[in-house]
Amino acid sequence: MSSTELPFVPPANVLPKVGTVRVAEGERLRSVELPGVTLTVRSRPPASKGLAPALYVHGLGGSSQNWSALMPLLDDVVDSEALDLPGFGDSPPPDDGDYSVTGHARAVIRYLDATGRGPVHLFGNSLGGAITTRVAAVRPDLVRTLTLVSPALPEIRVQRTAVPTALLAVPGVASLFTRLTRDWTAEQRVRGVMALCYGDPGRVTPEGFSNAVHEMERRLRLPYFWDAMARSARGIVNAYTLGGQQGLWRQAERVLAPTLLVYGGRDQLVGFRMAQRAARAYRDSRLVTLPDAGHVAMMEYPETVAMAFRELLEDAGESGERRARKARADEAVDEAGTDESMGG
Numbered sequence: 650m651s652s653t654e655l656p657f658v659p660p661a662n663v664l665p666k667v668g669t670v671r672v673a674e675g676e677r678l679r680s681v682e683l684p685g686v687t688l689t690v691r692s693r694p695p696a697s698k699g700l701a702p703a704l705y706v707h708g709l710g711g712s713s714q715n716w717s718a719l720m721p722l723l724d725d726v727v728d729s730e731a732l733d734l735p736g737f738g739d740s741p742p743p744d745d746g747d748y749s750v751t752g753h754a755r756a757v758i759r760y761l762d763a764t765g766r767g768p769v770h771l772f773g774n775s776l777g778g779a780i781t782t783r784v785a786a787v788r789p790d791l792v793r794t795l796t797l798v799s800p801a802l803p804e805i806r807v808q809r810t811a812v813p814t815a816l817l818a819v820p821g822v823a824s825l826f827t828r829l830t831r832d833w834t835a836e837q838r839v840r841g842v843m844a845l846c847y848g849d850p851g852r853v854t855p856e857g858f859s860n861a862v863h864e865m866e867r868r869l870r871l872p873y874f875w876d877a878m879a880r881s882a883r884g885i886v887n888a889y890t891l892g893g894q895q896g897l898w899r900q901a902e903r904v905l906a907p908t909l910l911v912y913g914g915r916d917q918l919v920g921f922r923m924a925q926r927a928a929r930a931y932r933d934s935r936l937v938t939l940p941d942a943g944h945v946a947m948m949e950y951p952e953t954v955a956m957a958f959r960e961l962l963e964d965a966g967e968s969g970e971r972r973a974r975k976a977r978a979d980e981a982v983d984e985a986g987t988d989e990s991m992g993g
Contacts, residue, residue, distance in 0.1 A: 670739045670867070671860055673717045678739065683759050689713065689739040690760075693720050696726040701793060702766045703727035706757060708801070708945075709881055710842070712738030714864065715774060719947045720954035726962060727770050732760065736775075736877030745798055749778070750888040750897075754783040755959035758791065764808040767791035771906075772960075774798040774947060775918065776885055779897055787906075788899035794907040794929075794965055796958055799919040799944050802897050803889040835865040840888065848915035848943035857925025901930040907965040909957055913942030913949075935961060 671960055672691070681688045693715035703723065705716040713731035720729040733740035733754050743752065757780060761767040771792045773781030777801025779949055785792040839861045843850040853861075868874050908931040912924040921938070928936040937957045939946050947954045 664972070666669050666700075670712075671714065671864065673714075675721060676717065680739075681706050681760065681763070683756070683763055684762070685744045686735050686756050686759065687741055688735070688756065688760055690730050690732055691717070692726060692730045696725040698726045700726065701770060703729045703770040704757070704761070704766070704770040704772070705729065705731035705774065705782050706753075706863070707731070707734065707737065707778035707887065708773075708777050708799075710737070710878060711777075712864070714738070714860075715945065715948060716772070718951040719772075719954055722951055723958065724765060726959060734780075734881075736873055736881070737989070742877060746880070749884035750779050750783055752884065753780045754787070755970055757784050761791050762786075766796060769794045770794045770796070770962075772796045772798070772947075774945060775801045776881060779885065779888060781902055782897060782904060785906050786903040789905045792904075792906045792908070792954070794961055794975070795904060795906045796911070796954075796961065797914050798911045798954065799913060799926065800910070801885055801919060802901065802923060804920050804923060807916075831990060835869065836956065838869075845917055846944045847949055848913055848939075848941050849938050849949070852949055869956045897965060898930055901927070902932065904931050906933070909936055909961045910936045911942075911946050911954055911957065912938050913946050914938065914940035915942060916944045917942045935964070 657988065670689075675693050677694075679690050679692070679928065681690055684841060704714065705720070707715045708715060713733045716729075716731040720731065723729060735741070735743040735756055736748060743756065747755075753776070761769065768790075768791050771781045771794070772781070772786060775798075779798040781792075781795060781797065782800060782802070785795050787795075797886070830871050839858065840850070842865075843853055843858075843861070847853065893895070894900070910924065912919070912921055912926050912927075914921050924936055924938055928934050935957070937953075939950055939953060942949050
C-alpha cells in the first residue's frame with residue numbers, strides 16, 4: 650500500500666463492537682438504516698406533543714454527544730434529535746466511503762426524507778455548519794431555521810492553530826500522525842482537543858472530562874477512526890476549493906431560512922473575523938458573538954446559545970407559545986362556527 654492510500658475499512662456488518670456509547674439521563678439512542686448508510690440518532694422526549702422537530706449535526710471528530718448540554722434546554726420549544734454522522738460517534742462508515750461535505754449532506758437529507766421529520770430547525774457546528782448550509786441551500790423545504798455555531802466556511806487566511814487539522818487531509822498524514830502519537834494516552838489526547846476547541850478548558854467539569862476520555866478510548870479502538878477523520882478533513886478542504894453554485898459562500902447566500910450565527914472570540918479553528926462576512930452572506934441572519942467562547946459554544950455556553958435560539962424563534966414566529974395561542978384562537982373560532990351552525 651502506498652503512502653497516499655488510506656487503510657482498508659471492513660464493511661459495517663463485520664465491524665467489531667468496541668464499547669458502549671454514553672447516553673445522558675433522558676436521552677435515547679436508536680439506529681436507522683438507510684440506503685447506503687446507517688445512522689445512530691440521539692433524541693430526547695419533548696416536554697409536550699406537537700413541538701416542531703429539530704436536528705443537530707456535529708463537527709469533525711465530534712458526535713451527537715456534542716449537543717447533550719443544549720438539547721435539554723430546548724425541550725419545551727423543539728422536539729430534538731442529533732445525528733452521528735457516518736463514521737463518527739456510533740454510526741458506521743458509509744458504504745461508498747464518501748466523507749465529502751456533499752456526502753454528509755446527502756446522509757442528512759436522506760434521513761429527513763426517510764423519516765418525514767422535515768422541515769426542521771437545523772443546527773450545525775464546524776463541519777456540521779458547512780453540511781447544514783448545503784442542506785438548507787439545496788433543500789429549503791427541509792429547513793425551518795438554521796443555527797450555525799462556528800461554521801466551517803472557506804477562509805483566505807487560515808489561523809495557524811487550524812493548520813494541523815487541515816493537514817489531516819493530506820494523503821499519508823493521518824497514518825503518520827497515528828504512528829507518531831501511538832504512545833499518547835487518551836487523557837493526553839482529550840486535553841489537547843479541549844485546549845484547541847474550548848475558549849477556557851477549565852470550564853470542563855471532572856465528569857465531563859472523564860466522559861470525554863471514555864469516548865476517546867472507545868473511538869481509538871475503531872478500525873476506521875482515522876480514516877473517517879482524514880477523509881472528512883479532506884472533504885472540508887475540497888469544499889473550500891469549489892467555485893460557482895457549489896461554493897459554500899455562494900450556497901450561504903441561497904439559504905432562505907432565518908439563520909442564527911454564533912461565533913466565539915477565542916475560536917482557534919474558525920476565525921472570529923469571519924463572523925461579519927457570514928452575517929452579510931446569510932440573507933436573514935442574526936449574529937451572536939461570545940468573546941470568551943472557543944469553537945464549541947453550544948458545549949461551553951449552552952444557556953446563552955439556547956437563549957439566542959429562543960429569540961430566533963420569536964423573531965421567526967415559530968415559538969411554542971405563539972403556536973399555542975394560535976391553536977387556541979383557531980379552536981375558539983371552530984367552536985363558534987359550530988355553535989352558529991347548530992343554532993341555525
